[in-house]
Amino acid sequence: MLIRQAVRGDETAIRAVHMAAFAQPGLTTVPEAVLVDGLRADEDLIPALSLVAEHNGEVAGHACSSPALLGDDSKSALGFGPLGVLPEFQRRGAGSALVHATLEAADALGFALVVLLGDPGYYRRFSFVPAEQLGITPPEPEWAPHFQARTLSAHKPENCGAFQYAPAFERL
Template sequence: MLIRRETAADRAAIHAVHSEAFRREPGITPAEAPLVDELRAEGDLIDALSLVAVRDGAVVGHVCCSRARVGDDTTAAVGLGPLGVLPAHQKSGVGSALVHAVVGAADALGYGLVVLLGNPAYYSRFGFVTASDLSITAPDPQWGPHFQARTLAAYEPTQAGAFEYAPAFSRI
């Protein structure tokens, strides 16, 4: 398996990955698939943090990070998600490899925090903690322990306050 940055040629495959990974009802496109397209179109998708997993020449997974705000700071944090893996490749390490790669890349780019909404049982293995433990407030208080953050080398305790995802997230 290869983890690499997405290219323009990957866009249809990325849309298909999220459509299949998050499908809840046959024939209904889940919100995560167009979300990635909107983040990209609005300039909020961070190119260096939009990664694909490739097996046998085919895109089987995708993760991305987008611009975000924590408190008054628009440069300290990124929002991770969506993370999607084709159903036939789930539970085979693809998702874990993508998370490790995107967290490492965000760290190398100098971000202090990666923030996400997801399953604590899954994301805790990557060092994510409940965001409120770091004084980061969720956009929706009902998210509770599902709203998580991971500190990186550039993290400063002043990187705290209300978290705001890129505008596309508010439309899903």
């Protein structure tokens, strides 16, 4: 499995990954696919943090990050996700590789925090903790049990406050 930065021309494969990864019976619109399209249209996908997992030359997974507002700070935090992997590659390390690559790249870029809404059982292995432990509040209070953050090297105690995702998240 090769992890690389997404490039122009990957858009259709990336959309297919999210459509398949989050498919549900009776659901014709997959919010995660719509979200990635919206982030791309708004130019809110951070190129160095839009990563694909490639298997035998085919895109098998995708993870992306977008700018976020933390309190009045627009430079320290990232919104992570969605993370999607084709069903036939799930539980084979592609998702973990994408998360690790994202965290390493975000750290190298000088970000202080990566924040996400996801399954605590899955993200705990990457040292994510409930965001409230770091003084970060979710946009929606009912998200708190699944709203998590991971500190990076540049983190400081003052990196806290109300978290706001990029505008595409609000349009879902």
